[in-house]
Amino acid sequence: MIDVLFRVLTIFPEMFAGPLENSILKRAQDQGLLEVELINIRDYSTDKHCKVDDYPFGGGAGMLMKPEPFFNCFDALNIRSGDRVILMTPQGETFTQEKALELSKEAEITLICGHYEGIDERVKSLVTDEISLGDFVLTGGEIASMAIIDCVGRLLPGTVGDANSLQEESFNFGLLEYPHYTRPRSFQGWDVPDILLSGNHQEIRRWRRAMAIARTFFRRPDLLVGVPWEEDDRNTIDQILSAVP
Structure with a gap:
């Protein structure tokens, strides 16, 4: 059907x-x-x-x-x-x-x-x-x-091969998506962030969340209104604000 x-x-x-x-x-x-x-x-x-x-x-x-x-x-x-x-x-x-x-x-x-x-x-x-x-x-x-x-x-069940990928896309949780990297590990002087190679999935998740917040803050701050905040987000926001001139 x-x-x-x-x-x-x-x-x-x-x-x-x-x-x-x-x-x-x-x-x-x-x-x-x-x-x-x-x-x-x-x-x-x-x-x-x-x-x-x-x-x-x-x-x-x-x-x-x-x-x-x-x-x-x-x-x-x-x-x-x-x-x-x-x-x-x-x-x-x-x-x-x-x-x-x-x-x-x-x-x-x-x-x-x-x-x-x-x-x-x-x-x-x-x-x-x-x-x-x-x-x-x-x-x-x-x-x-x-x-x-x-x-x-693409939101219909079965359309996208890995349905979990839809949950991490921009706007699904009010934030822009975090940066992505693939092979090669080093390319023209740009290296993949070490955290993504650590195998520590909890820390990788925290890094991705922080990057999403930072990217949204600088590119689309209007989206931050109404975002469901997590416990660690306050530290991330404080670090972003301290780095703003």
């Missing part, structure tokens, strides 16, 4: 070929964990030329996506009121790992990819979530939708 079905409403379904046919997403589909249904919005246009856009009322630059193709599509696919429907838009809430975890528990998710200057406001009556990847503007919602499918898909 498929864990998550993604329906993607787009006017450029061919854009998804590369990401969906490689790496983890391909494996998840092959294993039956994930299914992505690409739906061309033009197929639901009432225009003989399959037109999906028109000029905005009130004037202004650019074109807007018309409401009819979206409503026709929802009717044809029997997407019910209350089903999870996400509109990719710069005006939406910022996508986070917490949101990805929430979405990974859904059985069906519909993603709407806007284009041009946006979509007719009435289409938003079909939407349960408006999501943005950040404070920037993309050509359309396709790349953002791919990011969500990838982020949610």
Whole structure:
């Protein structure tokens, strides 16, 4: 049984070929964990030329996506009121790992990819979530939708070979991830920290936790609000603060 079905409403379904046919997403589909249904919005246009856009009322630059193709599509696919429907838009809430975890528990998710200057406001009556990847503007919602499918898909049980690796990634505990090293032990004058070669797993864990706190403090201090602190963290924070000029 498929864990998550993604329906993607787009006017450029061919854009998804590369990401969906490689790496983890391909494996998840092959294993039956994930299914992505690409739906061309033009197929639901009432225009003989399959037109999906028109000029905005009130004037202004650019074109807007018309409401009819979206409503026709929802009717044809029997997407019910209350089903999870996400509109990719710069005006939406910022996508986070917490949101990805929430979405990974859904059985069906519909993603709407806007284009041009946006979509007719009435289409938003079909939407349960408006999501943005950040404070920037993309050509359309396709790349953002791919990011969500990838982020949610890899959280499905069985998608990633070692499920424990998901627990140590950035943002899972409010912190950025600690530094990683592999062979060779020494490379162009840079050596792997001795602690990682010690075999003392308790001390390695403390070092990684300290590095994660330090990295978050200097790069994303906003993430530290609400972090579940551990007993040894106070000493780590005091050492970081003492080193700040």
